[in-house]
Amino acid sequence: QVQFAESGGGVVQPGGSLRLSCVASGFGFSEFSAKWVRQAPGKEPECISVVNPRGAIIKYADSVKGRFTASRDNANSTVFLQMDTLNPEDTALYYCTQGGNIHFALPPTPGRGTQVTVSS
Numbered sequence: 001q002v003q004f005a006e007s008g009g010g011v012v013q014p015g016g017s018l019r020l021s022c023v024a025s026g027f028g029f030s031e032f033s034a035k036w037v038r039q040a041p042g043k044e045p046e047c048i049s050v051v052n053p054r055g056a057i058i059k060y061a062d063s064v065k066g067r068f069t070a071s072r073d074n075a076n077s078t079v080f081l082q083m084d085t086l087n088p089e090d091t092a093l094y095y096c097t098q099g100g101n102i103h104f105a106l107p108p109t110p111g112r113g114t115q116v117t118v119s120s
Contacts, residue, residue: 001026002024002027004024004095004097006020006022006095006112006113007020007114008020008021008114009094009116009117010116010117011118011119012086012116013120014086014088015087017084020083020114021080022078022079029098032053032099033051033053033099034079035050035096035102035105036070038090038116039093039095040092046063047061047102047103048063049061050099050101051071054074063089067085068082069084079096081094086118090116091116094113094116
């Protein structure tokens with residue numbers, strides 16, 4: 001059974017940082033690209049980063065480029081998202097999944113994801 005477990009979210013002030021982690025299980029993690037997706041209340045899901053299987057090619061949405069850094073640790077089936085210079089528009093539920101298309105994102109299943117709230 002394919003599973004993902006995200007962690008690291010929280011409440012942070014504008015300009016702050018957070019580091020998210022996502023542990024995958026139930027499939028050959030190192031064979032697939034991994035993506036980070038976020039969904040803000042009332043908005044469509046947005047894929048913000050895609051990391052290729054070896055972590056050598058990483059794509060970012062324009063909304064996070066230069067502020068967020070994605071990486072992966074295949075030995076531990078984990079993908080990370082370092083988020084710096086956060087602003088209130090980054091407030092959303094963040095989750096990870098497999099896939100290589102940065103232009104495609106599905107909503108999370110219930111109970112998935114870690115909440116990030118940027119507020120003063």
